[in-house]
Amino acid sequence: MSTGAGTGTAAEDRVFAALANATRREVLRLLRERGPQPVQVLADHFDMRRPSLSEHLKVLREAGLVSEQRSGRQRIYRLEAAPLAEVQDWLHPYERFWRDRLKGLGDLLDRLPDDDRS
Amino acid sequence: MSTGAGTGTAAEDRVFAALANATRREVLRLLRERGPQPVQVLADHFDMRRPSLSEHLKVLREAGLVSEQRSGRQRIYRLEAAPLAEVQDWLHPYERFWRDRLKGLGDLLDRLPDDDRS
DNA sequence: TTGACTGGTAGGGAATCACCTACCTATTGT
DNA sequence: ACAATAGGTAGGTGATTCCCTACCAGTCAA
Numbered sequence: 001m002s003t004g005a006g007t008g009t010a011a012e013d014r015v016f017a018a019l020a021n022a023t024r025r026e027v028l029r030l031l032r033e034r035g036p037q038p039v040q041v042l043a044d045h046f047d048m049r050r051p052s053l054s055e056h057l058k059v060l061r062e063a064g065l066v067s068e069q070r071s072g073r074q075r076i077y078r079l080e081a082a083p084l085a086e087v088q089d090w091l092h093p094y095e096r097f098w099r100d101r102l103k104g105l106g107d108l109l110d111r112l113p114d115d116d117r118s
Numbered sequence: 119m120s121t122g123a124g125t126g127t128a129a130e131d132r133v134f135a136a137l138a139n140a141t142r143r144e145v146l147r148l149l150r151e152r153g154p155q156p157v158q159v160l161a162d163h164f165d166m167r168r169p170s171l172s173e174h175l176k177v178l179r180e181a182g183l184v185s186e187q188r189s190g191r192q193r194i195y196r197l198e199a200a201p202l203a204e205v206q207d208w209l210h211p212y213e214r215f216w217r218d219r220l221k222g223l224g225d226l227l228d229r230l231p232d233d234d235r236s
Numbered sequence: 237t238t239g240a241c242t243g244g245t246a247g248g249g250a251a252t253c254a255c256c257t258a259c260c261t262a263t264t265g266t
Numbered sequence: 267a268c269a270a271t272a273g274g275t276a277g278g279t280g281a282t283t284c285c286c287t288a289c290c291a292g293t294c295a296a
Contacts (some may be wrong), residue, residue, distance in 0.1 A: 016138050019134050019137075022131055051285090058244090072293060075242080075243065079215060085216040098202065169258095173275095
């Protein structure tokens with residue numbers, strides 16, 4: 001609980017809300033695939049005015065998904081993946097549901113709670 | 119790509135949008151921990167009128183995250199975890215970013231694109 | 237210092253969201 | 267048939283989202 005990871009609070013909410021928008025997910029993909037980039041380069045990929053992208057970047061920043069580093073008059077945005085690790089943590093308890101289902105015994109487990117063994 | 123998984127389309131959008139709401143995430147948790155349940159039992163856990171919960175269930179249904187099975191006058195909702203597997207697939211290419219960062223060589227990788235090796 | 241450039245903030249508008257109160261349908265029990 | 271129960275749909279409202287057009291602040295180059 002050092003970083004407040006996976007507690008199900010406001011931080012979690014901000015991350016999921018940030019990921020709810022396709023433009024913002026695309027920004028994350030660009031930063032992942034092309035490395036850190038200034039705003040304008042990012043903006044070239046979208047059919048959208050720059051101020052709108054700036055607001056998306058703000059949402060991502062407040063969710064901790066990107067960081068900015070000033071370099072002259074540019075702001076270089078960089079992917080910060082740590083909150084995505086928390087999403088994976090959130091996802092983890094669901095994993096056996098799709099795994100088990102693939103093995104064909106999902107129906108049995110679906111009818112059973114899982115908190116007995118937690 | 120058989121089920122249209124992870125293509126970055128409307129289906130993906132519906133799943134992320136569904137997960138953006140804390141009430142809906144809580145519904146998923148309840149279905150996971152307690153197994154399939156009728157609407158009313160789910161509704162007891164929320165400070166919200168039943169019609170509102172019904173709409174949340176509709177969003178979850180249209181995202182493929184729950185299914186309903188009619189049993190008399192009840193509707194039993196069940197967790198459908200397959201779309202969450204797609205979220206995990208979406209998450210996967212980001213994984214090395216938080217892993218590598220933990221090892222202290224994140225800065226190097228952050229500055230490099232990753233699509234060369236894809 | 238003036239002008240170009242980068243990128244954020246202010247404020248507004250249309251659309252969507254999340255809730256509500258009615259109301260409707262279907263099923264079950266008497 | 268009638269009343270009660272389960273749960274969805276209709277329609278309305280305030281808040282939030284996502285976009286826009288100005289406009290402002292900081293940096294660099296002449």
